[in-house]
Amino acid sequence: MQLECYKIYNVAPEIRPGASQRDWMDKFPDRHPYRCLPLTMANSTGWEILCPIDLKIIWDGGDMEHNIKLFTTGDPRAIASFADSHFRRGIVTMHTGHLFRTPPGWGLWASGPPNWFKDGIAPLTGLVETDWLPFPFTMNWQMTRPGEVVFKKGEPFCFIMPFEHGKTEEIQPERKMLTSNPELKKDYEAWRDSRGSFNDKLKAMDSETVKAGWQRHYMRGQKVTGDKADAHQTKRRLKPPKDV
Numbered sequence: 001m002q003l004e005c006y007k008i009y010n011v012a013p014e015i016r017p018g019a020s021q022r023d024w025m026d027k028f029p030d031r032h033p034y035r036c037l038p039l040t041m042a043n044s045t046g047w048e049i050l051c052p053i054d055l056k057i058i059w060d061g062g063d064m065e066h067n068i069k070l071f072t073t074g075d076p077r078a079i080a081s082f083a084d085s086h087f088r089r090g091i092v093t094m095h096t097g098h099l100f101r102t103p104p105g106w107g108l109w110a111s112g113p114p115n116w117f118k119d120g121i122a123p124l125t126g127l128v129e130t131d132w133l134p135f136p137f138t139m140n141w142q143m144t145r146p147g148e149v150v151f152k153k154g155e156p157f158c159f160i161m162p163f164e165h166g167k168t169e170e171i172q173p174e175r176k177m178l179t180s181n182p183e184l185k186k187d188y189e190a191w192r193d194s195r196g197s198f199n200d201k202l203k204a205m206d207s208e209t210v211k212a213g214w215q216r217h218y219m220r221g222q223k224v225t226g227d228k229a230d231a232h233q234t235k236r237r238l239k240p241p242k243d244v
Contacts, residue, residue, distance in 0.1 A: 004101040012097030013052045017238035020044040042114040044236040046161035053078050054153040059090050061146035090143035102130045109163045113156045121149045190224045
């Protein structure tokens with residue numbers, strides 16, 4: 001599996017493996033959002049494309065391109081090659097600076113960084129057929145209200161993750177009653193009872209439970225019954241792009 005990132009010009013935005021950390025997660029007491037392994041795994045399952053300049057966006061609520069103003073503390077001539085108002089209506093278009101190529105049948109899921117919130121603006125998500133596309137795609141953000149938003153230099157503005165097209169159509173979802181799977185039902189009930197007991201003890205300020213703070217079964221890849229998962233990951237170690 002290869003992900004080829006062709007720079008269109010000599011200078012292009014930096015691409016790096018997704019970081020698991022988030023500022024809002026750091027601000028919680030004891031950084032307890034990091035106990036939620038699905039969050040950190042999602043944060044780091046893909047590559048971030050970083051802003052080459054700081055960018056201030058001001059939108060007055062109008063529908064036309066002139067209703068969005070773009071500013072930077074650096075060279076203002078750099079704005080045009082990075083961002084514009086191509087789609088109007090409060091949408092800001094950012095250029096990745098790369099033409100991406102994936103193997104046949106694979107595309108790129110392009111979105112904002114997972115669990116990365118910006119007040120006043122929201123990312124638009126796209127699934128791009130990068131196995132044949134001969135031109136670059138853009139990353140677009142929709143202003144959610146008139147006002148001002150700032151992207152800092154080095155902040156991720158786009159998050160890409162390879163996606164295999166054909167496999168999704170082969171999936172046949174099936175809904176069943178949990179009672180139809182006795183083994184799974186048994187595991188679920190063991191988890192439910194353990195979780196309920198733990199929360200009751202936590203509310204009662206049981207000293208050992210308070211000291212433990214939280215149950216670590218998922219983090220350990222372990223069922224309440226003690227059985228280990230066949231495959232379990234707690235970190236994502238993606239490779240950074242290399243210059244060829």
